[in-house]
Every structure is written in structure tokens, then in C-alpha cells.
Amino acid sequence: MPKLAPGRVPVLGHLPLLLRSRFDFIEAAGSVGPVSRVKIGPKTAYFVNSYELLAQMLVSDADKFIRGIHFKKMRNMVGNGVVTTSGDLHRRQRRTMLPSFSQRRLALHLPVMRKIMAEFVDSIPEGTPYDLMPPLLGIGCDITSSTLFGEDCPREVLDLVREAVPVFVSNAAIHAVDVTGLYKHLPTRSNRNFRRLLNEFNQYLYSVIDERMRKGGQEEDLLGMLIRATDPETGERFSRTEVRDQAATVLFASTETTANTVSWACYELARHPRVFAQCRAEVDALVNGGGVGEMEIGRDDLPTVKRVLFEALRMYPSSYLLSRQAAEDVVLGGYAIPAGATLLYSHYGQQRDERNFSHANEFDPDRWLDRNGSEVTPAAFMPFGHGAYRCLGESVATLEATYYIAMMVHKWDFRLAETASPRMNATITLSPRDLKLVFTKRDHGSDQQ
DSSP, rough: HHHHSSOOBBBBTTHHHHOOOOOHHHHHHHHTSSEEEEEETTEOOOOOOOHHHEEEEITTTTGGGEHHHHHHHHHHHHHHHHTTTHHHHHHHHHHHHHHSSHHHHHHHHHHHHHHHHHHHHOOOOOOSSSEEEHHHHHHHHHHHHHHOOOOOOHHHHHHHHHHHHHHHHHHHHHHHTTTTTTTGGOOOOHHHHHHHHHHHHHHHHHHHHHHHHTOOOSSSHHHHHHHOOBOTTTTOOOOHHHHHHHHHHHHHHHHHHHHHHHHHHHHHHHHHHHHHHHHHHHHHHTTTTOOOOGOOOOTTSSSSHHHHHHHHHHHHHHHHHHHESSSSSSEETEEETTTTTEEEOOOHHHHOOOOTTTTHHHHHHGGSGGGGGBBBBBBOOOTTOGGGGGOTHHHHHHHHHHHHHHHHHHHEEEEEOOOOOOOOEEESSOOOOOOOOEEEOOOOOOOOO
């Protein structure tokens, strides 16, 4: 039997530690070996703290470990979307959706994505402490809405999505720690707002889906692609409800995570002027006097910017604490895990582990240079998941974040505001709190172009 993690209290087990500090919980649960026991109230769960065992759980034996409680609680928002399903249903959804996320399809959405980003970067207020996270979340909603519904997405829909996503994220965070399952039944303002916005969103989304299905769904936006998507093995298409669930999944799964990553990357750039200067030089060379909003980033362009992005994803993975459920009796790391048991694991814990990454708590984009390969354990780097359930939108999110960072360093100088005291806010995702930057327009006359 695995050792019991330290920090347990009578009756409640490790729940107070988990609620007080997710980071202390992750450290405690990972301190006694590759697998430990944790008590969530009266229930026993298992914490997996080994990238080799995670590879077994997420790749080689993936069918034995289905999506856990974190994902099940998201179904009240996204239904049976690709991020909440398991097994054969997930495989069917994934292979049906995969062509919609190809590089060729992604290229169709790049112009509107760049346009929205460039307008936002130009609008940043100068000379005053500015918290990037809320506006980045709003702009992410606009980009995803325009990708889903087309460049001419009505303003009222953009406003609805902007209002809904933060409420949905907050609601999901509360449900994630509600071990009783009672919160969703309480007559709180949060629950009333959630139900109202979810109803309004569903009414709009279903009305568009129904209209497009009647007309054959020929639009080239992502919703049109989902309506036309065909399972290459069976020829089956998504039902009306499945189109809604996948569209909702794309919207809710993509907005906050990208905003988190870009905010953290800008925070570290503000603290590391040498790296900032290297990024700017790369962007200037790529733009070469043209407009940054028209910039085309190829596979081999902006290597330092991309290393900054990798390092931000390593240090601050949005999906930092996740779960699986044993679908049958299994053996993991030599320990018997009973069917139905919850297994917890942390990308944050793996990616901040000195055994996997040297000087793991330091921001060092150069660790990703080929010559420094001994400093990283690539198999432990999985900010977008691993195996059968790896995020479908990884390439989209990576490209979007790269454009954001490139546009920021080209347009602005920025530093951490003196009044800011940034810290990690671990709820449903790993987001920044009190991260305020001061932006000033760069002096092109003194830059080396």
C-alpha cells in the first residue's frame, strides 16, 4: 500500500490542506514517493508523482484510467465535449474533430486573430499600472467567438461570451473543490448568474446550429467545420447536441488558458531585460519595417520568443492539478489501485521538480537550447496533457500566444508596477493575481533595428 501523504487531519483528511494551498498539497503528496495515498474527507485517492507512471496512466494504459472528477464537473457547462469524455466516445470525437485543427484550417483564422490582437496591443494604456489578465481574457473570448461564428460575429454575441466566460470559470472553480456536490443546488447569486448566462448562450448557439444545419453548414468558420465534420472510420457526423458541446468546449477551454500563459510570459520578460531584448531583436528582424499585425510566423521564426513561451508553460501550466479514475483494478508503480479510485496528478509538480528540470524554480528559456538538453526531461513536460487525451488545440494556443508576445515586445517597453505583488492563484487553472505592468511606448530612435 502506498504511504500516506503528510498533512492529514482527522475526519477531513487532506481537504483543508488542499483548500488552503494547492501548492503545499502537491508538495506534500509528492514527498513520499511516486505514488502516495491522500484522504479527501473519508475517501481515499492516490497521487501520482512520476512522469514514467504518468506515461503509463495517460498513454500505455489510458483505457484503464478514464477522465476524473475535475472533468465530470465541467459537463454542466460543456456537456459531453472532447475534454470531458473518455474511451470510445472520446476517440470518435477526437478523430472527427482533428481535421478542423489542421495547419491548413488554422491558417484560415489567422488574419482575424492577428487583427484582433493588434487592435488590443495598440489600445493598452500607457504609464499606468495595468493588469493584463482581464483584458486578455476578453480578447480571447472575441478571438474564439470570431473563429467559431465568423469574422462578422454580432457584437451582442461577443458581449455575451465576454460576460459568460468569467462566470463559468468561477463557477467551475467552486465546483472543483465542492466534494459534497451540494453547491450547485444552492440559491446563490453565482448559481443564478451561471444558469442565466448558460441558458442565453445555449439559446443563441442552438439557434445558429439549427439554421446552419438547415442550409447545409457551408460556412468556413469553426462551427461550420464542426457541422460538416465526418468520422473518417464510420462516416458519421456530429448530432445537433454534439456540435453544441464541441463548440462550447472550444470556447471555454481555450480563452483563460491562453490569457494565463501570455500574462505569465510578460511577467517574466519584465523581470528579465536581456531576454526581452533578444525577443525584440528577433521580432524586429522578422517584421523588417512592416506592420506587426501582418507578421507571418513560420516554424523556424522567433526561436527566443518560443523558448520564453515554453518556459512560461513549464513554470505556470494552466492545467496544474488534474484527475483520472481507475476504470478497473490496476497496478501502478507496484501498488494495487482499486476500480473506481481517484488518481490525482500535477503537471506543475512535475515541471517544478529538480529531478526533471535543473534550477526548476528559475525562469531560464535557454534551458530549451539543444546544447542544454541535459537540464530538461522532455517526457516530464506536458502542459497540454499527454497521450490519448492531449489537447487538440495545442498548436492553436501556441501560435496565438507567440503572436501576442511578439506584438507586445515590438510595440511596448514594460516593467512590473511598484505596487504589484504578483502571485499564483490556483483555482480551476493557474492564473496570476495582482500582476500589474506599466507600459511605455518604445523609443524606436534608440533601438537597433
